[in-house]
Amino acid sequence: MGEGIKWSPYVEEMREQIDQLKISEIKEWEGHDLTPVLEFTTSQAHGGFKAYCTAKVEKIGIGNFYLNEKVHWCFCTIFPREDYDLPIFISRWEEGEKEISFLVDLMPTVDSLIDEDYRKRYLESVQPLWERYASLPGICPEESDVIRSLCSIIYTAAKVPIEKEGMRLAALAPHTEYLKSYLNFLREANPIGSDAKRKEVKRKRRALRETLRTKFFKEVMKDSMGSIMGENLTELISTILF
Secondary structure, three states, X not given: OOOOOOOOOHHHHHHHHHOOOOOEEEOEEOOEEOHHHHOEEOOOEEEEEEEEEEOOEEEEEEEEEEEOOOEEEEEEEEEEOOOOOOOEEEEEEEEOOOEEEEEEEEEOOOOOOXXXXXXXXXXXXXXXXXXXXXXXXXXXXXXXHHHHHHOOOOOEEEEEEOOOOHXXXXXXXXXXXXXXXXXXXXXXOOOOOOHHXXXXXXXHHHHHHHHHHHHHHHHHOOOOHHHHHOHHHHHHHHHHHO
């Protein structure tokens, strides 16, 4: 751990919510053996990532790594099964000694500007949380134009200055609260009843996944992850998350 830095309990707090589901670990995905990334150490980083599935959920990806003991990166994503129109849960966390940069969102799997029912059910219902955290110090737009274009109207992003240690937990609150809302949606979700809607969701999910897989680390980490982690680990982390 970084000397003098009491890292936030991101993974522990997020797992506390996820563990309320009956999850099963995924050891292989799309022909990839995920074992090498469960726990790893390189010359510059160490950490671990795991994937899970459960009812209504195709894949949950969660994990973290420490870069040179100076930066704590954490990620959590949830992709619902294709039979459900649930949004995609995205959480990114970059924690340093003096600042935490983050993004958390429920990315819509339909055109939420047109689908009013979807917008009210999954996005506007979360707006009170968005409003609650709008006054968090460091709130700002997501820097990546590509990632921002995928986000919903209620995404929360920030660069929170760590002026006192309590700010780490304050910055973590949007992630756990958005996740709680998402899990409530998951419990209540019913399969899509329309063939047209099912096709729309499948098409949008595929586009979101492809964009996130090809752009997320390039945009978020300035294309440096491959040199830090190695191409194999980077590919496996991407496979787990997206």
